[in-house]
Amino acid sequence: MDHLFLNVWSTVGSVALAILILLVMITVHEFGHYIAGKIFKFKIDEFSIGFGPALFKRKSKKTGQVFALRLIPLGGYCAFAGEDGLEDAAETPSAQPPAEEPFPEMAQKPENVPPKNVPQAAEKPVDKSGYFTNRPCWQRIIVLISGALMNYLLAVLLIVICFFAYGQTMVAVYKAEPTAEIPAEYQLQDYDVLLAADGQALYLTNDLAIILNGKKA
Template sequence: MLNFVGQILIYVVPFLLVLTLVVTIHELGHYWVARAFKVKIDRFAIGFGRAVFSRQDRRGVEWRVGWLPLGGYVKFAGDLDASSVPDQAGLAELRGRIEAEQGSAALNDYYHFKPVWQRMLIVAGGPFANFVLAIVVFTAMFSLLGDQIAPPRVAEVPAGTPGAAAGFRANDLIVEVNGRPARSAQDVIRVVSLSSNTPVAFVVERDGQPVELTVVPVRTVTEDAVSGRVAIGKIGLPLVTRRDEVRFIRYNPIEAVGAAARQTASVLETTLTYLGRIFSGRESGALLNGPLGIAKAAGGITAQATEGEAPASLKAANLALMLLQFAAILSIGIGFINLMPIPVLDGGHLVFYAYEAVARKPVAARVQEAGYRVGLALLACLMLFATWNDLQKLNLFKFLGGLVS
């Protein structure tokens, strides 16, 4: 029983804390942009199902927390359906009802009668807030902790590895990877792990001279405490950093914002690169995570931050920093996913509004309904695929096979 409670504290609680933070910021993005345009709002909800907390403010907005903390939403006054994009008939019915009950002037308070550009900004406010959260977190870290440059060197070159075949030598200093500066081992790992069976161009410094090398990473199954069991590209070269080559950079507030923006862009670029490789058939999509995978990662981070001998206060501070960084990366992912042109997501709403801006009329109801169903099906398939990946990474099928063998 104590072990079960411990597992909940390590995996479930950090996952819910991080997810709730990211979802709350996303929904606040919609909320504050809507407030800026004086839109009447009925409800701001975090979580689904029966309310465990609910109160109404002086503007008439119900602030609500549901018992299932796996999402959230902002409900605008007059919403007719889950898509929040009524067609001409729906708008006419809503207009007539509002005018009959409140008068024509009240139409200005309703989301659906705002100019299309304002509705687009309100929809985009959620993903934008996710990116802002990431930049704020990274800015705080760069301001408080600075940045570390730890040039990666090749510790040794095991025989038979892709690195050995490419001509690497022990003590080579890796300067560039695919034309980008290699500031740390993580810069190398990030590129190599997503380049299975794809040539990667290196520039190394050897005896004071630059040497160009090309290596093809081999897809290898690996396992760690954070990601679980995954298949990634590897070149078989252990990397080290000399203590005398490590440098710390301190940023002023403006420089920290710039560094944070570059870090956010780098995470987005890595995501786009990986998705592009999936669609081109060069990756299987095994690194896509669902809720179980995210909880596994949160638990792994918690375990890493609290292990070892250190004062409880230091462990708590370390855990908070690591979870905040994890929240920033997750926030970027959620912001990006919500911009995908799927009708049930913010990106799908933006597509509908773009059509309305060009055609001067909303998308037909039957088209919206079909798009909504297709969007739900796509999301369900994506969730099932990600959950399947999670279960494989957690070795659950091997575990179940052992139980019945």
Template sequence: MNTAITTVLAFLVTVGVLVVFHELGHYLAARLCNVKILKFSVGFGRVLWSRKRGPDQTEWALALIPLGGYVKMADEREGDVLPADVERAFNRQNVWRRIFIVMAGPAANFLLAIFFFWVLFVVGFPGDKPVLGPPAKGTPAALAGIVDGDTIVAIGEDSVQTWSEVNLRILQEAVNRNRVAVEIESPGGRRGTRTLDLTTTDAGDFDQTLLPKVGLRPYVPHTRAVLGPVSPNRPAARAGLQEGDLIVAVNETPVPTWVEFTAIVRANADKPLKLEVERRGTRFNVNATPEADGKGKSRIGLLGVAAGDELKREMERTRTRVSYDPLTAIPKAAYKVWDLSIFSLKMLGRMITGEVSWKNLSGPITIADYAGQSAQAGWITFLSFLAFVSVSLGVLNLLPIPLLDGGHLVYYFAEIVKGSPVSERTMEIGQRVGLALLLGLTFFAFYNDINRLFTG
């Protein structure tokens, strides 16, 4: 399927599933409290489709702008309410019922994320073992004594089995500027503890480059540059290269490993390369020009050839699959959601104080891009993406910003403390402040999205 179509469809599925469950939380809680529901909308703006259903003739609608949704309840502050429905109006409910209804939306997102993670833990998800390559000189990993071939077994008190777990844990510790104990296992099976000093990380470090900056990078097999299958009508095939050929040198520079060979190819898009090739004991030279793929910083060169079996066997040794039995997976999934929620709040706090760059804030364009990439990677990766975004949506809606669920909760807790509802004037001012804050966040998110499009 076309990449653009996949991205659009994956984004619509993401928004649709997460928004529907969020609003369904509000809807079900309101029904339990016997509040009359006038409308359940997925999306904003012009209505594309709607039907009225149920004893209250609730309008179920699909709107043009797929960036959210809402549940509209009978409320005397927002419009006329029929005399027969006055006691069922939202504003007539006691404060605890209102808190319950508002909390139900974010709670639905957290429960959905727990379910997604539970499915992933039961089915099992593939990953790469955190086997380390040589750390760059001067990095925290090098200073800690980590060497090529070490495997990370635990970070702090948490065991880790994959690189994705390592990435999240290191990110969490870096946000807190901690010195963290890392348990490693050497290639010979010996275990020891190394201390990573993450106290010097700065606001610009919290992105995909964090691990390399720390000095943690995946182990790279030292296998020769032996070619695997050669794709027809691609540069390698046009140059006469065949499966089993050994690349000895590029532009008269020796390339002892596959990784060094591919690094040169990727860095030389549309530039002719002189390849020294060995085939069944005979050496000869060919010229090949890697074709360009991608744009900007993502632009790389490709020859259209896969790695040989030697590298594949070596890489297979670093692959693993993480899974748990159904009962064990429940607390694992719940802890995962809790852990991600706390981490998200800490990241937001660090953004506000300037300790973490606002460049880490993503908008709908970036989310759509990630949705498309994860969907193309397979349903397990896409389900994991949905779980992460569902947690983020739950946390975002609990922020104490008027117009969000968290802002309403602030009003209700203030009502409990003072013994009476917050004044209409206070709520009006709060809504204006909340709107300004949300517009500001939206601006930053879109700016970051557009900046990523042009800079890669």
């Protein structure tokens, strides 16, 4: 029973760790898009970690950007204004003329319609210079590739951290067995470090086995 419980717990832990790693990778990826967009002054509607219902949401009063943490931790996104073209399509007037009323004299007149000669307050034009489709092509390309670039930089950073934390793996001798067939000065001693074999540098323990197997073949 204990063995089964440990197996289940190990499986759950592995799945949770995989989801966490995936979430970190996607967050870093989308953050790359976000940083590049901010540098080139793209208008960003929302930066979200996860999908589904929002667990936490905050809207910037200055920029109008929404930062959200959502329920399903299997993704994320950085939504740029105008990247799907829906805003422009919604504001484009239809080419089809409005249908005429069959009996115009019986049509109900809309209420609260201001007189034609009364000047109306001009609406403030919407600044669309930051929309994704309105930015230069080279900036859009940089924004698109910046996500993958951030993943690459994350991988390099993790390699550097592991190298400084654990150092370089060395092939060392822990217990040498002397033999009469080889002179003592040429025999391996305890805790000797092997740097090369047969003229080939050694970086991992498996490198020595590969070289020796190649010599036997």
